[in-house]
Structure formats: C-alpha cells, structure tokens
Amino acid sequence: MSYQKRLAALVTVDSIIVLMSIVFSYMLLTPFNNVVPIAIIVSSLGLFVSHHLFAHVFKLYKRVWSYASIYELKAILKAVTLSIAVVAVLQVVVFGSMYTRALIVTWMLHVIFIGGSRFMWRMYRDTYLSTNDTSEKKRTLIIGAGFGGSMVGRQLTQSGNTELNLVGYIDDDPNKQQLAVFDLPVLGTVNELETVVQLKKIEHIIIAIPSLSRERLHEIFNRCTNTNAKTQIMPRVEDLASGKVSVTAIRDVQVEDLLGRDPVELDISKISNKLSGKTVLVTGAGGSIGSEICRQVANFKPAKLILLGHGENSIYEIERELKTNGIEAAIQPVIADIQDRERIEHVMMREKPDVIYHAAAHKHVPLMEQNAHEAVKNNVMGTKNVAKAADKSGVSAFVMVSTDKAVNPTSIMGATKRLAEMVVQHMNKVSDTRFVAVRFGNVLGSRGSVIPLFKKQIAAGGPVTVTDPDMTRYFMTIPEASRLVIQAGALADGGEIFVLDMGEPVKIVDLAKNLIKLSGYDTDDIGIKYTGMRPGEKLYEELLSDDEVHGEQIYPQIYRGKTAAIDISAIERAEAYVAQGVADLTLREYVLEIAGGVIERKEESLPPKKETSKIKVGQDLAVVK
Known part of the structure; x- marks a missing residue:
C-alpha cells in the first residue's frame, strides 16, 4: 500500500472513531435520552480537530504499526490525553462547565478504539502473515530471558524469513522458571543445558546476555560445546552502547569473547580535556595498535590527527577508513621512517603536535632474534629520534606503547623495548614534555599474533602448532588496549611506566583448543603439535619486575610502576x-x-x-x- 493510501485510510478510521467516541460515551451515560445536546456536538468537533493535530505532532500516521510496541502505545496515550484536555478547556470556555464523566469515558473509548485499530493489524500480521512452517527450521534455544533474550526472541518469532525456530529459553533467574516469554517457556537453568538440548532436540543456541562477564561466558560456552548444537552470541554491551551494532545482530562466538577482559569505563572528561581541539600524532598509525588508537582518538574530536607510518598502504587504509567514517578532525597522512632523525624532526617542527602516541616498533620475537641491529635501530634509536623531536617541538605529552616482554627480557625484542622505556624515562627528566610508557601483553588478533596463525592452520586441516604445553600469555583485545593507552596518557604526570591489568594469563594450548571448538571441530580432528620454544621466548610473561612493583591501582585496571635507575x-x-x-x-x-x-x-x-x-x-x- 502506498503512503498516500495508507495515510487516507488511517485518517478516515481515526475520524470515525473521534466523531463517535463522545456520542458513544453520552449514550452509555444517558441511554434513555434520545436528544444529543449541542455541547456533545461541539465537543466532538473540538476532539476531531485536536486529535488530528496531536496525531501529527506524535507521528501516529508515520509509524509502522505491524511492529507496534510499548513505544507506539505511549504515543497514542499522549495524543489522546492531550486531545481530551483541549476539549475540557473548550467546554469550560464555551459552556462554563466541564462534563467530567463524559470526558473520562470518551478518553477510555478513544484509547481502546485508536489503539485497537493499530494493534489489530500487528495481531493479524503475526498470526496469519508469518511463515508457520517450522519443519525445515533449526530448533533454537536462547540463553538469557532478560532484555537481550526477549529482543532476540521477538525478532525470531516475528520474522518469517529466518531459518531458526525458537523453542524456548534458558535462564538462571529462579523467578523466571516455569514462566513464558512471547509464549515460549523458560525451560531451565544453565546447569540443565545439556538435558534441555537433548530433550528438545535443540540444533542452535544463542547466548543473549550482553552484560555477561567474560569468565561466565567462558563457562556457558564450554557447556554449549558439550552439545552438538551450533552456538552464537549477541553483541557485547560496549558495542551496543556505542551504537556499532543492534541487539539482534547475532554472530558466531569469537575467541576474543572468551579471552578478552570485561570493559572498563573511561574518564571521558579527562581524556577530552587532553585531546579535544588538539593536534595528535600517532607513529605506527597503520599497525594494529596504532590504527585503533587513531580510531579511539578520533572520538574525542581533535583538531588534527597525523597518521605517521613507514608502510604507505597501511597508512592509506587507515586514512581512508577515518575519512569514510566522517570524523571531524583534519587527517594528515605522513610517510616517514622513525629511524630517519632529520625527517622526523622536520615533521614535528612543521606539524607542532600537542600529543604523541608512539606505537611504531618491530615486535616479532623470533625474527628480531636474527636481526638484532634492526631491532636496536628501530625500537631504541627510532624511539629516541621521536622523543627528542617531541622535546624540540614543544609537545605536551608523549605516550609510548610498550610490552610485557620488556620485563626481565630474554629476547632482543623485549630488551630493546625496555631500552626504549629507559629512553622515555630519561627524556622526562630533561624535558618539559611529559613522557610516559604503557606496558601490556599480547593483543588478540594483532598482526603477527598467534590467533591468525592458528586460524590458518585449522582452515588447512591442522595440526595447530604450539611451542610448549605450559606456555602462558596475557591477552587483551585491540580496542581495550588502545582505550587504556589513551586513558593512561591522560593520567600521566611524567616519567611513569603504566601497566595494564591483563587479568589471568592464558595457556596457549587452551587458546588453541578454544579456536578449534569455535571453528566447529574437535581436537581429535585437527590435532595439536608441540614444536618446542623458539629463540628468545619464555614460558610466561611478567608485567612488572620486582623493583618496579607499585601496589595500588591509579585507575581501574591501570597500575603505575616505580621509576628505576637509568644509565x-x-x-x-x-x-x-x-x-x-x-x-x-x-x-x-x-x-x-x-x-x-x-x-x-x-x-x-x-x-x-x-x-x-x-x-x-x-x-x-x-x-x-
């Protein structure tokens, strides 16, 4: 139906309802009086005009009533109540009194008929226009009968083109047991999941609790993997809050969901004061961490964002992405090598940045073991070049991205990053610029990390190669690491080494097993092969050495290490x-x-x-x- 025809139909129906509602109320109150007073006729005309006025104000004729919900009901109540209020004022002005009982009954009839005319269409659509053939659909169970689960359930029950047939819910809330959500029962708790899946012949599971902690998600996912049902998840609460995705954007469970940390709220006002309206330069802007820092910084509306990197393609990609997303800051791509001191100084003096995030580094441990000169030239001398240029050009704050491999290092990569931290701490003593370093562990999905390698090995049929069964690492997601780097920079007084709380370390072999499960395989199908530790590696990483430990958190999940002596x-x-x-x-x-x-x-x-x-x-x- 075209918009014009739909509008004409709704206006006609509403007009009939409005003109008759006061007459009906009068007949209900005075059933034996065959004379309609002039006051009722005038009130009906007043209600007619005021209803259509408020229907336009609250957009009653522009709503999709086949999806009517509580929001549409609120709009109807507002329009009807204000219309009746206008009629009440009209009666007092014209007739000197208000027909209270008639107006109350009119309000009730008005709501019932206007609301009923709208919601009847939704009932018709849900009952007769939806696809009822479920024989070819996958029997689906939702874990979580709260807001997220009900939204997903509503979408599945209303959509006629989905391949999923919702059977019921699982929820640990004892108050929801034996109840129903959208006419579908809560079948039990998470502890009863395997039994419910078997009894109800479930083929598909959706975890629909957006605020679920990572630890609890891991527990629930492990229970799901004990069944033969495919498991998916609704978006994380931080993605919903940021508007990146909708509540019904169901996706496969990813290893980041299981190993990432629970999100931490940032001090938005403090960060905004440091970045809003400022010129920000990011080195290594095309890398995994550098590019995400650029995305996060862009949210704080800097005046200018300078993307400095050695690889032209990666800088081109992040520049295009930021411009496509329509950020307000001016974007300035700069192709430069941090080992080129003169070039870096020239860029700094020309752009005069207020804040620098230094993320450029060589980070591949085994590769740097064979190229010690390049590790020193890039990680140490390159950092020194950028730091000295920052001092010379009057930069306000310099934040260096470091690594847990800098603690008691056994590799040239870790050792050069520790030396880079020492350079930064030394510069803080001799410069007016605030120099700080931020140290964290492995980043999930970053270039050169173990996850992309494991995924390729699984896709090739295995085996997945793990260096040692006891090897453990700290993990965090790229967005979380980048946000905390920015937060630490806002907290800096100068000279600190900030350490991000990485949670509990994870065994690499457990990571491999999770990835195999998430890919729909069993470890017996893919296999895990132990290859032995590579040069420069150690079984576990540390975040602080003994002489750096500084107990208290200065911000949730951010610690400050003590400054060590520097030669x-x-x-x-x-x-x-x-x-x-x-x-x-x-x-x-x-x-x-x-x-x-x-x-x-x-x-x-x-x-x-x-x-x-x-x-x-x-x-x-x-x-x-």
Missing part, C-alpha cells in the same frame, strides 16, 4: 655498537645485559672450546666480540 650512557654505547657494525649476537648480549635480562650465549658466539654460560647483569660486554 643513558649504556644505551648510547649500544647505539655506538650499531654504528660500528658489531656482530648481531654480541649486540644482542649487550642489549640484554643493560636491559636487565638473563642472557644465554649461543655456541656460535663464543670463543672456541668454551661451554655455554649465563652472563650476569652488570658484566661488561664491551670486550666480548
């Missing part, structure tokens, strides 16, 4: 070794020493006929060649 001359000596072209292994051992790591010498780096030994912190490696 900047030792770092300058490492830079001299790079310039002299010393052997990679010699450079590696020296950098690990000054970073506070424990070093195992490689046989090929030792003099002939010497056994492998460990070098203690403090031993001078300048003579080791």
